[in-house]
Amino acid sequence: MEQENHRRWITRQKEIAMASEEAVDKTPKDIIVGPYRYKIEFDRDAAWDYDFLGSCQFRSKKIKLEPQQADTNLPHTLLHEVLHALGDAFEIKEWSQHTTNEKQETTDKIDLMASALLQFIRANPDIVKWLGETK
Numbered sequence: 601m602e603q604e605n606h607r608r609w610i611t612r613q614k615e616i617a618m619a620s621e622e623a624v625d626k627t628p629k630d631i632i633v634g635p636y637r638y639k640i641e642f643d644r645d646a647a648w649d650y651d652f653l654g655s656c657q658f659r660s661k662k663i664k665l666e667p668q669q670a671d672t673n674l675p676h677t678l679l680h681e682v683l684h685a686l687g688d689a690f691e692i693k694e695w696s697q698h699t700t701n702e703k704q705e706t707t708d709k710i711d712l713m714a715s716a717l718l719q720f721i722r723a724n725p726d727i728v729k730w731l732g733e734t735k
Contacts, residue, residue: 619668619671628678636685639661641663643664643666644667644668653666653677654678654680654681656685665677679718680710
């Protein structure tokens, strides 16, 4: 049931909007995750293949984002995929992929963690700046 609700939500997001040119332009083009550099791309076909708003491809070190989502969803989607990349880079198996139960319902908390972390970053820009400046 949870997975079906998630698919409905994704379908609805794709019906709502297309990322604006400005949002696409402002999205980082690459990031460092542990020892790796990930390229960030907008790729309608890759996201369609997986029926997700984004995908993290460990072997090719790419994060692919579905362009057919609202601008306000992009930061959450990117952070969600970054958590997967971190899971792979630091061998945190609970983060590297979604887990499901016997009913094929998603049981991990990647979405919740991405939402919580995004809220924290937005609410505490001085702490985020300080973290980046400390050695």
